[in-house]
Amino acid sequence: MAENILFSIAEAIVGKLGSFALEEIGLLWGVKNDLQKLNITMSTIKDVLLDAEEKQTHNHQVRGWLTKLQVVVYDADDLVDKFDFESLRRRVMPGNKMRKQVCILFSSSNQLAFALKMGHRIKEIRESLDEIRSQRDFRLEKRVEETKSVSAKARETHSFVREEEVIGRDDERMKILQLLLQDDETKENVSTITLVGIGGLGKTTLAQLVFNDAKVQNHFGPKLWVCVSDVFEMRPIVGNIIKSATNGSPDQHLAMDQLQNLLRKQIDGKKYFLVLDDVWNEDRKKWLELKSLLMGGARGSRILVTTRSENVAKLSHTLDDQPFKLNGLENDKSWSLFSKMAFRQVQDLNNPKIVDLGKAILEKCKGVPLAIKTIGSILYFKNPETELSFFKDNELAKVTQQEDDIIPTLKLSYNHLPSYLKHCFAYCSLFPKHHEFHVQMLIHFWMAQGFIKADQSQSPEDIGYGYFLDLLWRSFFQEVKEDVSGKIRWCKMHDLMHDLAISVAGTSSVLTNKGSISSSENLFHVSFDFPLGGTEFLKSVSPLLKHHYKLRTLFVLHTYLDDEQELPP
Ligand SMILES: Nc1ncnc2c1ncn2[C@@H]1O[C@H](COP(=O)(O)OP(=O)(O)O)[C@@H](O)[C@H]1O
Numbered sequence: 001m002a003e004n005i006l007f008s009i010a011e012a013i014v015g016k017l018g019s020f021a022l023e024e025i026g027l028l029w030g031v032k033n034d035l036q037k038l039n040i041t042m043s044t045i046k047d048v049l050l051d052a053e054e055k056q057t058h059n060h061q062v063r064g065w066l067t068k069l070q071v072v073v074y075d076a077d078d079l080v081d082k083f084d085f086e087s088l089r090r091r092v093m094p095g096n097k098m099r100k101q102v103c104i105l106f107s108s109s110n111q112l113a114f115a116l117k118m119g120h121r122i123k124e125i126r127e128s129l130d131e132i133r134s135q136r137d138f139r140l141e142k143r144v145e146e147t148k149s150v151s152a153k154a155r156e157t158h159s160f161v162r163e164e165e166v167i168g169r170d171d172e173r174m175k176i177l178q179l180l181l182q183d184d185e186t187k188e189n190v191s192t193i194t195l196v197g198i199g200g201l202g203k204t205t206l207a208q209l210v211f212n213d214a215k216v217q218n219h220f221g222p223k224l225w226v227c228v229s230d231v232f233e234m235r236p237i238v239g240n241i242i243k244s245a246t247n248g249s250p251d252q253h254l255a256m257d258q259l260q261n262l263l264r265k266q267i268d269g270k271k272y273f274l275v276l277d278d279v280w281n282e283d284r285k286k287w288l289e290l291k292s293l294l295m296g297g298a299r300g301s302r303i304l305v306t307t308r309s310e311n312v313a314k315l316s317h318t319l320d321d322q323p324f325k326l327n328g329l330e331n332d333k334s335w336s337l338f339s340k341m342a343f344r345q346v347q348d349l350n351n352p353k354i355v356d357l358g359k360a361i362l363e364k365c366k367g368v369p370l371a372i373k374t375i376g377s378i379l380y381f382k383n384p385e386t387e388l389s390f391f392k393d394n395e396l397a398k399v400t401q402q403e404d405d406i407i408p409t410l411k412l413s414y415n416h417l418p419s420y421l422k423h424c425f426a427y428c429s430l431f432p433k434h435h436e437f438h439v440q441m442l443i444h445f446w447m448a449q450g451f452i453k454a455d456q457s458q459s460p461e462d463i464g465y466g467y468f469l470d471l472l473w474r475s476f477f478q479e480v481k482e483d484v485s486g487k488i489r490w491c492k493m494h495d496l497m498h499d500l501a502i503s504v505a506g507t508s509s510v511l512t513n514k515g516s517i518s519s520s521e522n523l524f525h526v527s528f529d530f531p532l533g534g535t536e537f538l539k540s541v542s543p544l545l546k547h548h549y550k551l552r553t554l555f556v557l558h559t560y561l562d563d564e565q566e567l568p569p
């Protein structure tokens with residue numbers, strides 16, 4: 001899934017090709033030898049894939065080679081799936097029925113034609129693999145995957161910085177609370193406080209802290225939370241404010257003025273508190289348009305805007321002189337967060353050499369909690385006595401972190417993921433920014449794509465949940481919601497992590513908000529982030545199905561009824 005990251009697919013193919021079940025089918029279809037040869041070729045390629053995956057970041061020759069290889073490996077995967085399916089069918093079908101079906105399939109003429117077709121296909125794939133293998137004129141090392149997953153126990157006890165465990169921010173919280181609760185002298189009934197700072201600094205976290213504060217609960221009437229992000233369109237924003245107020249989506253077919261009336265009914269004359277999280281809109285006109293809808297609140301109503309943009313802050317902030325500028329965590333708070341994430345044993349913190357190295361590494365994070373957590377989670381797997389110094393002088397030294405961009409640091413953490421988790425993470429690029437993931441469903445998607453490594457002792461769902469917790473622990477997910485039993489049902493992804501997912505997923509995956517998709521032989525995953533209905537659906541989807549016969553995912557994220565268009569006849 002992630003660009004050319006093929007190791008786990010190749011590994012699964014080799015596993016299946018070597019299985020007794022496939023050997024049996026191979027024998028039955030007369031292609032046992034062909035399957036064995038394919039297995040040898042695939043194994044040789046698999047051995048160097050981990051090295052290739054790593055080298056592709058700096059070497060576009062390797063990247064190009066992997067892109068070509070990806071197509072054939074997916075072909076091989078599809079083929080092996082056919083054998084696997086047949087083997088499964090034979091196992092689950094009751095004897096008589098099976099015998100009957102097999103008799104039809106393996107009537108002498110059928111059997112011969114099928115075996116020939118299969119033999120031919122296996123040969124074709126093997127030849128393509130051989131050709132691609134021979135085109136490689138750069139050196140790759142044989143490598144085996146180190147499995148670095150966090151044990152369930154470790155996740156539950158030591159080192160797991162839970163979401164609700166916010167470190168520091170007491171002063172900031174008090175100041176914002178004061179601004180929210182004070183009687184203001186402003187002309188307007190509804191005032192706006194804007195919290196500004198770079199991505200990953202903890203704006204959403206701080207906004208959540210004050211949102212859930214008991215004083216805020218008692219002081220305001222309706223409390224509303226809307227995540228705005230980069231699309232600043234009136235209709236979804238108004239719809240989402242209503243949704244937050246009523247716990248239910250407004251009727252999709254309402255006209256805009258009806259929606260506005262609904263909104264007014266919820267907030268007019270009431271002392272409300274609204275958080276508009278992650279606003280990007282710098283267009284004054286659009287901002288004023290929204291503001292005019294929100295001004296009917298009772299005196300003392302407050303809007304808290306969070307944003308990365310200074311311009312948005314200047315535009316929206318009305319209370320007090322200056323927008324509220326969030327800074328990095330103080331040194332001692334940064335260290336507290338970092339040491340919880342990075343060190344397994346308390347005694348490491350009594351070793352001055354380790355502490356000095358840790359602090360030097362921490363300096364690079366500039367007090368940004370998201371960076372601290374991700375770097376900390378990398379170090380958790382390292383031996384603090386022997387590996388910290390190398391990490392600092394080599395891996396971390398290569399990261400060119402700009403003042404306001406922590407993506408290179410996040411990428412480092414991605415590079416340290418085992419191959420199967422890279423796939424799982426990159427697959428999330430198919431969902432829009434700020435999407436709320438249904439964890440169970442996400443795990444089913446991972447299963448369908450073959451990212452979950454089978455294990456006799458656990459169900460694939462349980463293994464997938466372990467993967468999810470691992471990614472959560474490394475901060476690839478956040479904002480979780482648990483059910484009564486403590487199992488996580490929903491989660492989100494930080495928008496910078498989403499940017500990272502898109503960049504590592506590469507050109508084989510596309511999340512599109514328009515109908516046409518440029519044709520590419522290597523397109524494997526497509527998701528449509530706009531309502532598709534009737535003829536539109538056919539127009540967008542049928543060329544894809546026609547040309548991209550290797551398509552492995554096709555998501556239509558909105559149903560037709562999400563839109564206000566009429567149903568097709
Ligand atoms: N004070 C804090 N202590 C611990 N973790 C924090 C703190 N602030 C933020 N985080 C964590 O850092 C990550 C990014 O925080 P977030 O509030 O989403 O950043 P922003 O909204 O500024 O981009 C989240 O995983 C969050 O849990």
Ligand SMILES: [Mg+2]
Nearest residue numbers: 203204278306
């Ligand atoms: Mg945020």
